[in-house]
Amino acid sequence: MNTCYLTLWFVLALVLPLSSSAAAYPTKHIPALYVFGDSLVDCGNNNHLPSGGPSFLPYGIDFMHGKPTGRATNGKTVADFLAIHLGLPLTPPYLGLSNHQRNRVSTGINYASAGSGVLPDTNNDTSLTLDKQIKFFHRTITHNLPKMFTENEELEKHISESLFFVSTGVNDYFHNGTFRGNKSFAFFLLSEITLRVKTMYGLGARKFILNNIPPAGCFPSKAIHTRPIGKCDEKINKAITFYNKKLREVLHELQSNLPGFTFIHADLYGFLKKMRKIGSYYGIVETWKPCCPNTIYGDLKCQPSSVPCPNRNTHLFFDQYHPSEIANKEYAWLCFNEKIICKHWGLKLF
Ligand SMILES: *[C@@H]1O[C@H](CO)[C@@H](O)[C@H](O)[C@H]1NC(C)=O
Numbered sequence: 329m330n331t332c333y334l335t336l337w338f339v340l341a342l343v344l345p346l347s348s349s350a351a352a353y354p355t356k357h358i359p360a361l362y363v364f365g366d367s368l369v370d371c372g373n374n375n376h377l378p379s380g381g382p383s384f385l386p387y388g389i390d391f392m393h394g395k396p397t398g399r400a401t402n403g404k405t406v407a408d409f410l411a412i413h414l415g416l417p418l419t420p421p422y423l424g425l426s427n428h429q430r431n432r433v434s435t436g437i438n439y440a441s442a443g444s445g446v447l448p449d450t451n452n453d454t455s456l457t458l459d460k461q462i463k464f465f466h467r468t469i470t471h472n473l474p475k476m477f478t479e480n481e482e483l484e485k486h487i488s489e490s491l492f493f494v495s496t497g498v499n500d501y502f503h504n505g506t507f508r509g510n511k512s513f514a515f516f517l518l519s520e521i522t523l524r525v526k527t528m529y530g531l532g533a534r535k536f537i538l539n540n541i542p543p544a545g546c547f548p549s550k551a552i553h554t555r556p557i558g559k560c561d562e563k564i565n566k567a568i569t570f571y572n573k574k575l576r577e578v579l580h581e582l583q584s585n586l587p588g589f590t591f592i593h594a595d596l597y598g599f600l601k602k603m604r605k606i607g608s609y610y611g612i613v614e615t616w617k618p619c620c621p622n623t624i625y626g627d628l629k630c631q632p633s634s635v636p637c638p639n640r641n642t643h644l645f646f647d648q649y650h651p652s653e654i655a656n657k658e659y660a661w662l663c664f665n666e667k668i669i670c671k672h673w674g675l676k677l678f
């Protein structure tokens with residue numbers, strides 16, 4: 329497999345400069361993608377926890393061979409589309425790799441865990457907290473990567489050139505089912521995410537891409553309770569908007585305080601709100617009901633026995649919390665190609 333990729337890269341290196349498709353590749357080569365966060369980007373880590381992940385159909389129904397992987401959607405996640413954009417293999421879940429396999433992966437690993445948040449007490453009984461995810465990454469640096477980068481300098485260069493994708497925060501807002509939306513909580517959460525980004529920086533990370541928090545008030549789980557039904561709960565969205573505004577400031581502050589720190593700010597919130605308005609332009613005509621189950625009468629939970637909508641590409645949400653693959657795909661397209669969802673600050677990937 330590794331030889332296969334090497335050969336492929338060799339061939340691409342020869343062919344690309346001559347072909348017009350070279351422009352489709354990022355201007356700077358990114359050697360690896362490391363992913364942290366929650367169910368928006370988990371690709372199977374929770375399958376290896378006692379609580380389990382969404383490892384049953386119809387999750388994964390549109391993923392490569394139509395198999396569930398633990399991704400909380402019908403196909404690929406935003407992290408998958410990001411890897412594809414970078415010309416990298418999809419990141420494997422850390423917990424799904426044997427130590428032997430971990431010693432041989434130098435193109436990135438996914439540590440994300442559905443249910444997790446920024447705070448150590450958010451769903452820590454059923455998911456890998458962000459602290460734990462960073463601990464596992466630390467283990468990758470100390471135990472696995474040195475098997476491939478024998479010189480310390482080489483290893484540091486690899487980490488500093490790699491991309492760190494962080495997508496988290498929404499689960500912290502819901503504590504034991506209740507929404508915590510005041511400003512002091514937002515400031516607390518911002519200081520906690522800052523600490524974790526600094527820890528990653530301390531481990532050598534320099535290139536970050538951060539999602540802001542999605543408009544949870546528009547999730548089907550919330551929109552079903554509003555009147556008229558399907559409207560977003562703007563009280564929830566307002567609190568999240570406050571956090572999101574400050575997040576951008578926090579990232580700029582980090583950049584001025586930490587030498588070499590670069591980032592892309594990805595506006596997941598703005599994207600989902602925009603899709604609710606103009607999704608039909610992209611064929612996404614159902615912008616609030618989930619695809620799975622394909623009814624809003626009864627339990628909104630997507631279960632093994634649930635019948636999904638026949639055409640997943642017409643739905644913004646796959647289940648009551650998660651975007652469908654088509655939404656993830658449009659997100660990546662608007663981020664990397666149209667350049668409207670994502671703004672880069674010192675980190676040019678497109
Ligand atoms: C897990 O969360 C609970 C509260 O939900 C907290 O009491 C406990 O200290 C947390 N454990 C860790 C390891 O952070």
Ligand SMILES: *[C@@H]1O[C@H](CO)[C@@H](O)[C@H](O)[C@H]1NC(C)=O
Pocket residue numbers: 504505
């Ligand atoms: C969580 O919510 C349930 C029911 O809503 C309640 O009985 C329980 O005491 C709550 N737990 C905590 C730690 O707040």
Ligand SMILES: *[C@@H]1O[C@H](CO)[C@@H](O)[C@H](O)[C@H]1NC(C)=O
Pocket residue numbers: 508509510511512513
């Ligand atoms: C804000 O929310 C947090 C978490 O829910 C709570 O502990 C705190 O008391 C609240 N503060 C104010 C000023 O309402």
